[in-house]
Amino acid sequence: MVRRPNDPEHSRFASLVLLLVALFSCLLVYAVVSTLLNPTVNPQDSSFESLESVAGIDFGEKKGECCRGIENLELWGAAVKWGSDFKFNSSVECCQACKAMCSGNDGPCLCDTWVFCGNKDACGSRFGECWLKKQKDTLSPDRQEAGQTVSWTSGIVFGKGEGIVEMETEYGTLHIKLFPDCAPYSVTYILELLTLRHCAGCQIYRAESRGQSWDPQGNHIKDASYGPPFALIQGILEAQGTPFKKIPMEACPTIRRGSVAWIGSGPEFFISLANHEEWKNSYTIFGSVLSEDMEIAEKIAQLPTKSDVWNNINVSVLQRPIPLVMRRMKKSLGDVNTNMKSE
Structure with missing residues (x-):
């Protein structure tokens, strides 16, 4: 970036100018990265989500970002943990419980599917139930229901050599x-x-x-x-x-x-x-x-x-x-x- 020499008459505005330049530079970096990877992007094209919308947000794994599921989806499968006797406060905890059964080196995962009921109003007495299941085919999981009326959140876990x-x-x-x-x-x-x-x-x-x-x-x-x-x-x-x-x-x-x-x-x-x-x-x-x-x-x-x-x-x-x-x-x-x- 080419910078102009400071103008003595406007030195009192130096701090403001530096702040604006810094903000503009941040926006420019994100815009350039987007452009490098998208051949069709243009200022009027709403099909490409601007990186500005995610600026400053940590999407790393420190906050459990890699224990996600799909809402309003109930996956089926043979139960290895019955949710009626296995409850948690969050879907992340349910996911982590499934992962804990999939961390060994001695064969396929004992659990590859988790199903959690996390909507207090819709779940009622079933709120917090965490069902851990096993699929016949993890690349084609068995679905029970899907849609806005479904109160379950479901996720898949792939073990070593799977997925x-x-x-x-x-x-x-x-x-x-x-x-x-x-x-x-x-x-x-x-x-x-x-x-x-x-x-x-x-x-x-x-x-x-x-x-x-x-x-x-x-x-x-x-x-x-x-x-x-x-x-x-x-x-x-x-x-x-x-x-x-x-x-x-x-x-x-x-x-x-x-x-x-x-x-x-x-x-x-x-x-x-x-x-x-x-x-x-x-x-x-x-x-x-x-x-x-x-x-x-x-x-x-x-x-x-x-x-x-x-x-x-x-x-x-x-x-x-x-x-x-x-x-x-x-x-x-x-x-x-x-x-x-x-x-």
Whole structure:
């Protein structure tokens, strides 16, 4: 930023000017980050949620952000803890009780579903009931009821080696560990994509390498710029012919290498090739690419591109977009190494 020398006649206004500059700088940073990742954003486009709306809010995991569920939803399944004898004051406590049964290394989770009744008026004597359950198929959970008349809040927990889906490309398959406890609405949408016979329209269309700014582990190199290139691959997950509903902002920890996150409310998404602390807590992270598959993402980032300008920002767009297919994982990978903890 270019600054003008101070004018002696207006020195009495110096403090006010500095304050205004600081406020403007904060807004500018968030606006630039939004622009870097959204090819269609413009000041009149209400479809892209401004990062200003989340400025100053900590979306990290310190406040239990990764023990979330979906309201007005009752998931079914075999009960492993009966809610009539198992009560808590909050859905977070119910979720944590389920997680406590899913922390071992000796096989699948004993609990993968929690259902909590937290509306005092609607629940009556059942207020606080926490039902812990077990699904036959966590990628296709059994629903009992959903809608405004349902007083239950439900969530899913994936154990080690579970909740992994495949993003298939012609250059290899990216295995993505989903985080339903951090982003339940996002994961529900991804699971819906798995039920479709095709994902026409799903593709990766932007690719930018780490350049000279980040090392192979994704760490930023001292004194290097933050782009361009911006160390990411970007695409869209929207099946043609299927209506897309905006996804609410969910847990937004710091973007790490391998993070899979929405841009705004989706369906545009990106996979980060680096640790982006400079982006703060700006994007809903709904999964992470397994570390052993990041070489595929790096390969895509090296494909031929053409330069483009999105709202005065130079970006690199693939000469030929890469079609995507979302699939269930064919077999368990056992204990996996993800790049982000969900608890």
